[in-house]
Amino acid sequence: MSGLVLPERLRDLEPVRSIRTPARLEYTYTAGQATSRFLRGIAQRKILGERCHVCGKVILPPRGACPVDGVPTHEQVELPDRGTITTFCVVNVKFSGSAMELPYVCATVVPDGSDMGLFGMVQEIPFDRIRIGMRVEAVWDDEPRPDLASIKWWRPTGEPDVQVDEGRGA
């Protein structure tokens, strides 16, 4: 503010340093055809991947295109709600709007037969015993809806750990 000459009547006033201008915009979300197909499956406790007709890989969750080939995926593949943890992190930080109790574990779980993983929570085991390669199964909400939150979390199956290719998509 140095060098600024104010009119007499403003000289005793506190200068404005910042203003708050709240903004709110509301959007209608379009899930799209592929995501809608997937979410309808979730409402029936089914995990439906989609196979790409070019590379033959099972895309999960389907979002409309095979990200490798850039083509629509149409062939639905029902996957078991059981899979392997390929990697995870322990979240100790709270953020606005989250009711989650700390710490919680976020993991990538690759259902058997899928070429890609789903992101979800792992519970029913102390967080410091969760491992890459651990076998887990989905715990569904009693009244599943077309929402990924219908998989409440994943829990260990007790099967022996399996070898995974850490951090390679699947």
Place this chain on the structure above:
Amino acid sequence: MGKERVAVVGIGQTKHQATRGDVSIAGLVREAVVEALEDAQMTWADIDAVVLGKAPDFFEGVMMPELYLAEAIGAVGKPLLRVHTAGSVGGSTALVAASLIQARIHRRVLAVAFEKQSESEAMWALTLPIPFSPPLVAGAGGYFAPHVRAYMRRSGAPDHIGILVALKDRTNALKNPKAHLHEEGITFESVRDSIMLWDPIRYSETCPSSDGACAVVLTDEAGGDAADSPAWVLGGAMRSEPTMAPGRDEVNPRAGRECAADVYRQAGITDPRRDIDVAEVYVPFSWYEPMWLENLGFAEEGAGWKLVEEGATAMDGDIPWNPSGGVLSSNPIGASGLIRFAEAALQVRGRAGEHQIDGARVALGHAYGGGSQFFAMWVVGADKPTS
């Protein structure tokens, strides 16, 4: 006829800090631009075109802020391009600006990038609720922590490597007056004992949230010849790949390897550890230093952490990484990539002040973004390229 040679002749940066409450967005950006123009010994009228980069517009709550900034950055009546390639955007901004000269469309181009994170809530902007999916991840750390864990398991790196990187970068930052974090008295123990936010990432191993801007003036060959200690662009490249794809390597992404190979080929680099004197690499979480050491070919796969442990990437090591303190010490997101590119240029110009690496002749600037899927890199040198 080949491409026009490009030189960096002016560099400006704000003092980066958590909240630059003393300036508006325009004031912040202008601070960097004015410094770059002074460095280049140019005036606004000398600039032919402006390229502006920043990360998501939701960060400040301004849609296409370059429109509002047109006057402040001297772009009125000129071509103004707005680049956005996620976290790599600062690097892409410099490369798009360079391409305008390489194509002989313009002679002098201003590249500018900024982020004023304090004007809004970045964590919020990164975690906008998407219907039908639970909001599990808190900010970028929650996204990258699993990749870090995968790297640790894959490479067998010991837990203290991330601590060493954070300690090194934050100590380097003490020599950089522009850096946001100046943690006098930082120790191995203080990093180790900081709270585990997204296990395996500790608080002191994460980048801060900063307000800041960076500007770079690029010229053609004649401009570089006339300048006092220019940095010559020896190569530049960008690569992109999908966020999620079957078999995609999220720890050592192919796009990063191929981008590095391209830029090294242009710059005549066959052994990066030997041929490059200093690197400014986008490391927002400390573990990304060993991961990128491998991705960029400075170490064999699985061996990046050993370079860290040996001190090879320290200021007095054989290949110093981030003498400026890096993204771990200042992170105005949209500008962070351009700061890497600019710091690389400062080094080969011999103008990095206290964090100067003696005898630096060839330097790498690097940026990445999205889910480790967008890459931008350049190699700059003190000597004009012959080819």
Place this chain on the structure above:
Amino acid sequence: MREVAVVAFAQTRHERRQQALNEVEMLMPVLHQVKEELGIDQSQIDFTCSGSTDYLAGTAFSFVTTLDAVGAWPPIVESHVEMDAAWALYEAWVKIQTGEADTALVYGYGKSSPGSLRDVLSRQLDPYYVAPLWPDSVALAALQARACLDAGITTVEEMAEIAARSRRAAESNPYAQLRGSEDPSVLLEEPEIAPPLRRHDCPPISDGAAAVVLAAGDRARELTDRPVWIRGIDHRIDAHALGVRDLTASPSTALAAERAGVADGPVDLAELHAPFTHQEVVLRRALGLGDDVVVNPSGGPLAANPLIAAGLIRIGEAAARIARGEARRAVAHATNGPCLQQNLVCVLEGSD
């Protein structure tokens, strides 16, 4: 300068609300169409550049997910502008000029329907002095229209004629959203919605996408029998503060037109990105177009205005008409920002 041509163009059928498809699904068919038309796949594209904006999608990093529609594997050389995709085409043209690329895929998509567009666009304004007042985009255009009427540059009758002419022209455009119009005299009986603007003066709100493939010299001739050459392209920006601008003129368009060489030859067709009727008048003056120039035979943005794609579509439409032999030399124009703040001009010519 290297010779660079538009060799393929595709667009969606634009609609008020595309609620069945997400952005990836809306965009993908046009990407497939341009590649199939040329018989190429992504591996034969040297550079890919897109335009989009997060504020339309309501999500940060919107362009990241739509990369899925491209098939970016193996990794591609790619860039993105947070602008109308006409500027993505400009960046691609520059890339080809450097010699680093011979072919480029350019695309843009915009869904205006998810949010309240008038409010969303107000977020483009000066965040301290103007945006907190939430001036909506139609009101700002009305401000400009009033200035044009007061300056005697246009009349409400001429504006109504522009609206009628555009939407009647769109009757032959299967991609347009609004087709056909009442007579201008009937339009003028309607009430003003943001005086002096009536409903017919305003563009529809549209969801849509478009893609263009560029190629250099002989590569262009290999790919198509009818390359349409970019003879000049330039873009400029005016000041943002409306108070310092003469809203009845578009100096940035005039300067870009000069640099692009609009006046270097006869122009027989123009596709102008003038979302509001009076803006066509402002642009014709800035571009120096005579009365004999056919303007917006596609219907222009008054018939379909998918933001971000709409400017690129002007280039695509002009090129398509030249390729079909309907014109020899055309001007395409794109705009970005409130009241024509930023403008791009492209001069296109067929092969003789």
